Amino acid sequence: RLDKINIAIDGPAGAGKSTVARKVAKELTYVYVDTGAMYRAVTWFMLGHDISSDETDRVIHAMRELHIELIPGEECQQVIVNGEDVTDYIRANHISKNVSSYAKIGPLRTKLVEMQRNIASSKGVVMDGRDIGTHVLPQAELKIFLTASVEERAIRRYQEIKDNQQVTLEQLMHDIAERDRQDEQREISPLVCAEDAIRLDTTSMNIEEVVNQIISYCRTITDGAK
Ligand code: CDP
Ligand code: CDP
Numbered sequence: 001r002l003d004k005i006n007i008a009i010d011g012p013a014g015a016g017k018s019t020v021a022r023k024v025a026k027e028l029t030y031v032y033v034d035t036g037a038m039y040r041a042v043t044w045f046m047l048g049h050d051i052s053s054d055e056t057d058r059v060i061h062a063m064r065e066l067h068i069e070l071i072p073g074e075e076c077q078q079v080i081v082n083g084e085d086v087t088d089y090i091r092a093n094h095i096s097k098n099v100s101s102y103a104k105i106g107p108l109r110t111k112l113v114e115m116q117r118n119i120a121s122s123k124g125v126v127m128d129g130r131d132i133g134t135h136v137l138p139q140a141e142l143k144i145f146l147t148a149s150v151e152e153r154a155i156r157r158y159q160e161i162k163d164n165q166q167v168t169l170e171q172l173m174h175d176i177a178e179r180d181r182q183d184e185q186r187e188i189s190p191l192v193c194a195e196d197a198i199r200l201d202t203t204s205m206n207i208e209e210v211v212n213q214i215i216s217y218c219r220t221i222t223d224g225a226k
Pocket of ligand 2: 202
């Protein structure tokens, strides 16, 4: 019998990764780790210091001055950058638009991946991102690849921010498709479904259905193992 396993959840923007991963973690009393928040935190820091993603050397240099802490919480994971709580800032639209261009930089990824592997070393982690099953935790006992149509994913995001008149559904769909393209086409650890991942198309699934499906896969592994 396996006590605790690691669960990797990957997929494109708006597929439901963070919502689902958080609920799965709560149900299993595992730790939820949102790796996208780490790439967002780096992006927030670099933009704040006027370091563009084209200036690779400056980015790599600045990474040395950058300390990210993740504090797990029930409802959300707090993100602290050099002592400052940036949890709310990193969801802004200008961060979403820029994050993929920083996430291409190899040495930046190496540093974040190292942190992610450390967190997962004690097992009992639900980690979501783009390269968790393929690169960060290739030994994860359960790998899920969540997808949904780009229209559905844009609608989900739009509903989250519908009070905010600044962005149209069409713009969101365009931004999400562009981010998917950059994440899928980058050279290092691109967004791709791992060979041994279970692919779940959630276009017409609600959150509860997705969560229950993943918990049931997990129980098969933990209860089935000797
Ligand atoms: O929540 P959402 O799907 O919008 O994005 P996120 O998970 O916060 O990730 C933001 C961006 O960080 C992605 O579009 C990727 O460019 C990058 N990322 C990555 O490269 N690798 C990861 N493991 C997680 C995120
Ligand atoms: O983390 P990721 O970008 O993959 O997606 P998310 O931020 O967890 O989910 C985006 C939005 O879609 C959230 O508002 C979820 O409540 C919603 N959602 C949904 O309506 N149906 C699902 N099956 C999954 C997520």
